[in-house]
Amino acid sequence: MVAVDLEVVNSADGLPWERLFDRSSLAGAATEDGTAIYATDFRVTAQGFVRILVLDQGLDGDSAGALVQRLLEIETYRTLALLGLPTAQRILPSMSAIERRLVEVTTAMRDRHDLDSNRRLLEELTALAADLEADAAASVFRFGATRAYYKIVEQRLRTVGETRLPGVPPWSSFLARRMGPAVRTCAATELRQSTLSLKLSRAADLLRTRVDVELQKQNQDLLKSMNARTRMQLRLQTTVEGLSVAAITYYVVGLFGYFVKAAHEIGQVWLEPTYATAGFIPVASLLIWLTVRRIRKHHVQEE
Structure with a gap:
């Protein structure tokens, strides 16, 4: 799931750290107390690792261990949070198809008033609702995990603390720009599922009411004929x-x-x-x- 190549080097070595990363996706910041600089480009190397560099500017052993742990947690939970995006991309086409069919069914409801047509439309709505609920049941855990992991990432970033470096965006800004849309896509997909489920439920209730009314009319006619025969x-x-x-x-x-x-x-x-x-x-x-x-x-x- 996660492979990180993290190195802690002494800033006195004069390492040109900005040249080690892709400038287009470089993100870095200094800790609030100025004892370290940490940077990465969040790109996977040919060996399958994401590289993170920590420049030691006066860290003690405990501080270095805590900083390294938090940076590793940020990368780990960032990767786990993004696992909800493929799930959202997978179910979006089926949701779009269900929405289109729902529009067609509700349009047909205005023109069809006989019992058989309403029954067929009700069966189709029930099938659409079943498909939607199956996708929702399979994705609700992943979307919930995405929200939880993203909050952990934000918490770890606040714990580490960031001081801007000249010409380099901080990790929080970079992740908000690159990771935020994916998280919002998952949240929007979950909300869209909930809204679509409510629309399907209301349409099914309306059709079910129509069917019940038609059945009551038939029962009344049947009772009238039975009374006449009696x-x-x-x-x-x-x-x-x-x-x-x-x-x-x-x-x-x-x-x-x-x-x-x-x-x-x-x-x-x-x-x-x-x-x-x-x-x-x-x-x-x-x-x-x-x-x-x-x-x-x-x-x-x-x-």
Whole structure:
């Protein structure tokens, strides 16, 4: 991850340190107490190392060790902070595609109002949200690490302290100019993910509401048709009950007629069988109708 070639030399040696680095990316500064000068160009050599030079102008052992440790930490955390940039560059094209498709879907939402179209759009929005959340879940740790490492770099720079050298930008200025855009790109990508996720959620909620409304309309229509069928069945049931009462009355009156005729022939009934049978018809009809009604009421109460 990090390879550093750091050398501490005595400034009394008169080393032309400015010539050792690429002038276009040279960054250097002196410590606040003036006991050392540190410089680098943050470029990787052919051997794979980033070179850092420390000119000793009166450092003691502890101060030299602390300065070297902090400079190594700055380079280490600078490299780790920049690992979020490839992640941002990788997911930016897919985010752009999701944003374009979201615009197309929301435009289509204004023209489509049928249930099937809304369902298809809702499924597509759900798929887009799933893709976005997968990228966000895979990158949230890296973007968080980028912010944390960049803060550590800024803290170490403040701890080291910087005094400007003539004609040479300090490390903080150079890193803010070169490293700051990468960190801001990661932060902007993370914010863009969050905003896009919110837009997808709102669009999906709107479509889901439309689908629910359409389903409720269909359910209302279904209930109306069921009510109509129920009323029709009730009418048929009433008709059938009337026919049943008439049929049962016919059979009961017939049996009663046979009974009256037999009784009349043996002298037990003095009334003419025809008149007795005719008089029994209303009584039988009323009794049978009351019995059928009581049975139906009993079943309804049980249900």
